[in-house]
Amino acid sequence: MIPGTRPLAALALIAALSAPATAVTPASEAAQAAQLAADQLRDSISRLESALGADDQVTALTEVIHGYEQGLAALRAGLREAAQRETDLRARFQAQHDRLSRVLGAMTAMQQSPETALLLHPGGATATARSAMIVADIAPGLRAEAEALQSDLDEIATVRELQDSTAQVLGSGLIAVQEARRLLASAVTDRSHMPVRYAENPAELQALESSASSLDEFAAGVSRMDLDVGPPITDFEGAQGSLPLPVAGTVMRGYGQADAAGVSRPGLVIASAPAALVTTPWPATIRFRGPLLDYGNVMILEPARGYLLVFAGLGQVFGEVGDVLAAGDPVGLMGGTEPPAQEFGAQFVADATKGGDAGQSQTLYLELRKGRETLNPADWFVMNALTGTQQAQD
Secondary structure (H helix, E strand, C coil), rough: CCCCCCHHHHHHHHHHHCCCCCCHHHHHHHCCCCHHHHHHHHHHHCHHHHHHHCCCCCHHHHHHHHHHHHHHHHHHHHHHHHHHHHHHHHHHHHHHHHHHHHHHHHHHHHHHHHHHHHHHHCCCCHHHHHHHHHHHHHHEEEEEEHHHHHHHHHHHHHHHHHHHHHHHHHHHHHHHHHHHHHHHHHHHHHCCCEEEECCCCCCCHHHHHHHHHHHHHHHHHHHCCCCCCCCCCCCCCCCCCCCECCCEEEEEEEEEECCCCEECCCCCCCCCCCCCECCCCCCCEEEEEEECCCEEEEEEEEECCCCCEEEEEEECCCCCCCCCCCCCCCEEEEEEEECCHHHHHHHHHHHHHHHCCCCEEEEEEEEEECCCCEHHHCCCEEEEEHCCCEEECC
């Protein structure tokens, strides 16, 4: 309980008497952003039925899932911002507890005593006049304190209302998006018009898979293979700095950044929610897909001659070696299991308020290679909230 809140009825009454205009507060702005994100979630789910009748179900279902996850990312950011605002307000209450208690006491006394009795002074008429002048001087300050307190309390109430409504929205939409993911896996398998550069895994690739001792060795071997995958379809190098990250989540470690064990890797580690959709950021040919060593499922794409995109840690992969993908096509889903619908909303709210990678139990490793060299993905990809991926806060 916030210290000094017991006599807040007096404050609320005085603030109401002043009838201030509704102010735009940080919490209300965060709530508005979160409401827009919730509307995006609802819109995405509402398009599921039409996606089932689309000529290209893969594209339609991908858009449904992607829209839902983008909405989740925006909602997560809004909830985090609102929760931080509440924390700041509560800290301010704690820091000003003594002064606020005196203000509350004064305001309560003024409410409980008739105005004429407050102005009477045993020293006579002159002293009474002086006391009236003093009260007139301090009353505006007390009223301002009351209004500020009421505004802060209204912000906290806004945050709480936002969190409660969010949990309900998420719980109702989870089942639909889970069905969309299931249908997507089936639709990718049934897709018959996918262009193919070559028909099956070359024997050289199979030999490399069985002999490679690390992801780096395997990817370097793939880059050396002399396969007819055709010239670059588009200007991949011209896209540097503008590529969307393949999954919505939080970048936990950057290029060459060591983990807790002191191990550094030449790529990004992105924490994501369970079953998150993974897409290709650029038109590319699948050069390898499937389990590799202890990296989980690995997907290696060739967006242009000499370049490779490596994704490791997927729970499920789509497509076959040789398939040519368009930008934004699904390449798989992350692993893990989401909580039941009745728990998902409340858990998401709790995780969002914590920030960081709370609730994002899966990790996707992303590497970009040119020949045998690795490139820093941060120079090629956009890493901000607009892409659904945020940088971890220190």
